[in-house]
Amino acid sequence: MNGQAASNGDSASPDFIRIENLSKHFDDFVAVDSVSLSIARGELFSILGGSGCGKTTLLRMLAGFEVPTTGRIFIDGIDVTDLPPYERPVNMMFQSYAIFPHMTVESNIGYGLRKDRLPKSEIGSRVDQMLELVKLNDFRHRKPDQLSGGQRQRVALARALIKRPKVLLLDEPLAALDRKLREHTQFELMAIQDRLKITFIVVTHDQEEAMTLSTRIAVMEQGRFEQVGTPKQVYEYPCNRFVADFIGTINTFESRVVGCTDGVIEVESAEAGSHLHALTDKPIASGDSVSIALRPEKIFISQERPDAAEDTCLHGIVEDLGYFGNLSLYRIRLSTGKIVQVSAQNRRRSAERFLEWNDEVWISWQRQSAVVLTE
Amino acid sequence: MTESAVKQFVNRNWQRLIVAVPYLWLLVFFLAPFAIILKISVADPVIAQPPFTPAFDETGRLQATWDNFTFLLTDKLYAITYLKSVTMAASATVLCLLIGFPMAYGIARASAGVRNLLLLLIILPFWISFLLRVYAWMGLMNNYGVINNFLIWLGVIDQPMQLMYRDFAIYVGLVYSYLPFMILPLYATLERMDLDLVDAAMDLGASPSVAFFDVTWPLARPGVVAGCLLVFIPAIGEYVIPYLLGGPEALLIGRVLFDEFFVNRDWPLASAVAIVLLLLLVVPIVLLQRSQARDTELAS
Ligand SMILES: Nc1ncnc2c1ncn2[C@@H]1O[C@H](COP(=O)(O)OP(=O)(O)OP(=O)(O)O)[C@@H](O)[C@H]1O
Ligand SMILES: [Mg+2]
Numbered sequence: 126m127n128g129q130a131a132s133n134g135d136s137a138s139p140d141f142i143r144i145e146n147l148s149k150h151f152d153d154f155v156a157v158d159s160v161s162l163s164i165a166r167g168e169l170f171s172i173l174g175g176s177g178c179g180k181t182t183l184l185r186m187l188a189g190f191e192v193p194t195t196g197r198i199f200i201d202g203i204d205v206t207d208l209p210p211y212e213r214p215v216n217m218m219f220q221s222y223a224i225f226p227h228m229t230v231e232s233n234i235g236y237g238l239r240k241d242r243l244p245k246s247e248i249g250s251r252v253d254q255m256l257e258l259v260k261l262n263d264f265r266h267r268k269p270d271q272l273s274g275g276q277r278q279r280v281a282l283a284r285a286l287i288k289r290p291k292v293l294l295l296d297e298p299l300a301a302l303d304r305k306l307r308e309h310t311q312f313e314l315m316a317i318q319d320r321l322k323i324t325f326i327v328v329t330h331d332q333e334e335a336m337t338l339s340t341r342i343a344v345m346e347q348g349r350f351e352q353v354g355t356p357k358q359v360y361e362y363p364c365n366r367f368v369a370d371f372i373g374t375i376n377t378f379e380s381r382v383v384g385c386t387d388g389v390i391e392v393e394s395a396e397a398g399s400h401l402h403a404l405t406d407k408p409i410a411s412g413d414s415v416s417i418a419l420r421p422e423k424i425f426i427s428q429e430r431p432d433a434a435e436d437t438c439l440h441g442i443v444e445d446l447g448y449f450g451n452l453s454l455y456r457i458r459l460s461t462g463k464i465v466q467v468s469a470q471n472r473r474r475s476a477e478r479f480l481e482w483n484d485e486v487w488i489s490w491q492r493q494s495a496v497v498l499t500e
Numbered sequence: 501m502t503e504s505a506v507k508q509f510v511n512r513n514w515q516r517l518i519v520a521v522p523y524l525w526l527l528v529f530f531l532a533p534f535a536i537i538l539k540i541s542v543a544d545p546v547i548a549q550p551p552f553t554p555a556f557d558e559t560g561r562l563q564a565t566w567d568n569f570t571f572l573l574t575d576k577l578y579a580i581t582y583l584k585s586v587t588m589a590a591s592a593t594v595l596c597l598l599i600g601f602p603m604a605y606g607i608a609r610a611s612a613g614v615r616n617l618l619l620l621l622i623i624l625p626f627w628i629s630f631l632l633r634v635y636a637w638m639g640l641m642n643n644y645g646v647i648n649n650f651l652i653w654l655g656v657i658d659q660p661m662q663l664m665y666r667d668f669a670i671y672v673g674l675v676y677s678y679l680p681f682m683i684l685p686l687y688a689t690l691e692r693m694d695l696d697l698v699d700a701a702m703d704l705g706a707s708p709s710v711a712f713f714d715v716t717w718p719l720a721r722p723g724v725v726a727g728c729l730l731v732f733i734p735a736i737g738e739y740v741i742p743y744l745l746g747g748p749e750a751l752l753i754g755r756v757l758f759d760e761f762f763v764n765r766d767w768p769l770a771s772a773v774a775i776v777l778l779l780l781l782v783v784p785i786v787l788l789q790r791s792q793a794r795d796t797e798l799a800s
Contacts, residue, residue: 190699210702217703223696227718236714240705288704 140199141166141324142187142292147196149182149348156182158348159196164341166201169318169325171335173371174345180328181220183345184294187326188217201291211240216288220296220328222281224269230280231256231265237288255283258317274301275310282314286321295327299334311337332372336360344368360420365500369418376424376465377416377498385409390497392417398461401437403495416498421468423494426455426480431489438489441465443480455480457488534778541568541771552768568772578756578773582780585753588667589735592674596682596731597724599675604686604723605716608693619687622680634673634744641669641745665747673741681730689723690716725788733781753777 142164149157157179164170172180185191187198189210197206205213216237225233232239234255238248256262259279269277278301285293298314299307315338318325329335335342336356343353344367351371352364363369366377378401380392390409392401394417401417409415425431431438441457444464448471455467467488473479480486510517542564543552557563572578607618625633640646641663648660663669693716701711739754746752753773760770 185699188699188703190702209707210699211705211707215703217700219696219700221694221696223694223700225697225700225715236701237704240701240710284700284704 139163139165141168141201142326143199144187145197145199147183147186147198148194149179149186149191150194155348157186157193160348160350161196162343162350162353164324164326166324167322168340169315169327169338171339171342172326172328172345173330173332173335173342175330175371178345179348180330180345181296182348184217184296184326184328187292188215188294189213214291215294216285216290216292217294218281218285218296218298220300222277224277224280224284226269228269229265230261230267230269230272233269233280234283234287236284241288251287255287258286259283275306278302278310282317286317286323289321290323292324292326295325297328297330299329300331307334308337314338336372344371346371361496363418363496363498366416366418366498369496369498374421374466375418375496376421377418378463380415380417382409382411382413382415384411389492390415396459396461396463397439398459398463399437399439401495402492403497404493405497407497407499409497409499413499418496418498419465419490419494421454421466424465424467424488424490426457426467426469427487427489428480428484430487433489433491436489436491437495438487439465440485440487443482443484443486446480446482453479455486457486537771537774540767541775542566543768545766545768550767551765568769569776571769572772572776577751578776581751581753581756582776584751585736586780588670588674588752589732589738592671592678592735593682593728593732595671595675596679597728600679600682600686600727601720601724603679604683604690607683607687608690609695622683625680630677631740633677634740637669637673637676637745638664641672664745667746667750669745670742670750673745674735674738677741678731678735681734682727685726685730686720686723689720693719722792725792729785729788732784736781737777 140163142162144160144162147157147160148155160183172183174180182191186193189205189208189212193206197204199205200214205215225236228236231252235248235252238251243251252265256265259282261276261279261283264272264276269280272280278298282295282298285295295314299310302310311334314325314327327335327338329338339356341353341355342359344351344359346367352359352368354362359368360372363372363375369375369377378392378394378397380394380397380401382390383393383400384391388404388406390403390405392403392415394401397417403417430440439459441459443455444458445456447454450471452468452470455469457465457467459465465488469479539555540552543555544563544565544567545551546553553563555562555564603622607615607622610618638645642648643660643662643664645663647663648657651657652660663672697715697719698711701715702708706714737754737757738752739758742750742752742755743758757770757773757777760766760773764770
């Protein structure tokens with residue numbers, strides 16, 4: 126029926142999927158809280174958030190398993206809010222995979238096409254294609270419980286892809302895989318998405334996964350979107366503390382604004398023990414409380430005091446350090462007692478360490494590296 | 501053997517010892533009685549104590565006869581009784597399945613608190629003696645019983661309906677008594693079933709009814725088989741329900757068995773009736789177990 130992707134007509138209209146004020150209440154509990162969102166055709170959109178923040182619930186509303194308490198969903202210009210799951214141009218890969226245990230790999234994958242009453246020959250050839258795509262040719266006659274976790278995950282993916290839906294919903298598709306296989310599958314997913322031009326919405330609580338995969342990320346917390354943007358925007362310009370903390374590691378200095386000129390603010394921070402500068406386009410007045418946030422890799426570490434006048438410079442001692450092969454992580458204790466995390470690439474190869482415990486060091490950063498968080 | 505030797509033996513063989521318990525049970529309480537019944541079924545009836553000929557006569561010759569079995573075959577009464585028992589038990593099983601499946605499904609999908617309450621309600625009747633509950637149905641279905649009085653009071657009927665002493669009453673009794681044995685195994689399989697599977701089927705284009713027959717039903721099969729066996733097997737030999745609720749013409753095999761044993765004191769013939777009944781039961785059980793073995797083989 127409408128499982129088929131429409132002929133790829135118009136270019137990326139930003140409103141291929143449009144969600145308006147979507148909410149889901151379970152009795153008194155608000156699982157999804159008035160979410161609005163637009164997704165363009167062909168995007169690989171990630172929804173990132175902690176456990177229980179409402180990711181699966183949002184996805185289940187898109188697939189048609191949960192009736193929204195309020196709000197509407199449009200896909201390709203059609204209001205699908207009241208359509209049952211079997212009439213939506215959407216397929217889902219379940220968090221539990223939900224592979225039919227009484228069917229072989231082959232008949233699991235072909236199930237969707239059989240329900241569409243396609244001719245046998247076409248079902249056969251498309252199942253073959255899918256088996257090829259997910260590299261399960263040798264396992265076609267196996268039952269699901271004779272498969273490894275990774276193989277099962279690929280069956281689920283193939284089964285969801287075979288109808289060439291307009292939108293593919295993936296609920297934590299890679300959660301069950303080990304690190305190597307996960308990285309490999311991430312790139313496979315991206316390649317498949319690129320080839321089939323299907324719009325993907327991927328739910329994950331793994332921020333690295335979201336960063337690698339997506340064209341855009343929505344960071345979700347307690348049923349709401351905190352920020353929606355490209356991985357770079359979300360990482361470099363987090364809009365609030367939650368997002369900054371959730372994506373990667375970040376150091377924050379509680380501060381009070383003392384001056385603001387031409388988008389450069391000067392703050393006084395007891396935690397840093399000095400005045401700091403940062404760039405911002407947010408409307409900020411003297412006396413406001415803000416946090417100045419810095420990613421560990423934006424901070425330089427040196428034994429001599431750096432001399433660039435524009436930069437912020439703080440003095441401290443190495444409290445702890447960790448070697449991670451390609452980089453080292455340092456925890457620096459400032460004279461105020463504040464701990465700052467710094468990461469540095471290990472460019473030189475040497476048995477000697479560059480820094481040792483309790484070494485006195487200077488940390489510095491460029492003022493454009495600092496992020497101003499107002500909440 | 502010293503005490504430590506015993507300990508060692510137990511430690512080494514505890515798995516075998518545990519497995520031996522059910523085998524011992526079956527040997528003592530099933531195989532031995534079966535052998536006795538089998539022996540009696542090939543004996544001749546005599547007026548004596550016990551009322552059948554011994555296996556060996558005074559000269560030590562084995563004496564066995566097929567007379568009882570050939571009699572069962574020649575007298576049409578027995579064939580009719582067996583057939584009636586099988587059809588009644590089978591119909592009651594189907595009725596239990598039709599009523600029990602939606603109930604089990606509903607319980608399995610209810611929220612945790614409601615589910616426990618519903619399960620309790622299913623099991624609650626077992627607190628009361630089976631016999632009392634069957635008597636209670638007599639009170640309900642009497643010509644001047646609760647049901648008839650109520651319907652007359654409502655004005656639906658003006659004459660009492662004959663509910664008792666008909667096959668209808670036997671069906672009511674059978675379905676009422678054995679429904680929990682259908683519901684409980686069905687509930688156990690349905691409760692274990694991953695709900696996402698049904699969602700997945702619907703996601704791939706199956707309407708709710710199609711999803712039911714594609715996913716829910718095949719996965720509930722082990723429960724269906726178990727429930728049907730648990731209803732069919734006791735129902736086929738049921739004595740109390742037809743005796744109390746059914747009419748005098750309701751000749752079921754349990755009744756015949758009772759009459760041969762206690763009224764006619766023809767133990768050999770009664771034993772033959774029991775052996776044939778056992779065969780009638782074993783055949784469907786073996787078939788069902790085959791299908792179940794095939795299912796699990798498919799599933800693994
Ligand atoms: N059917 C339901 N009835 C009541 N509460 C529900 C129901 N489904 C989900 N919830 C609640 O809604 C919240 C969001 O659940 P959801 O499954 O969407 O979380 P999630 O973000 O997918 O989490 P996870 O990462 O652990 O999968 C949870 O607190 C959950 O307890
Ligand atoms: Mg989830």
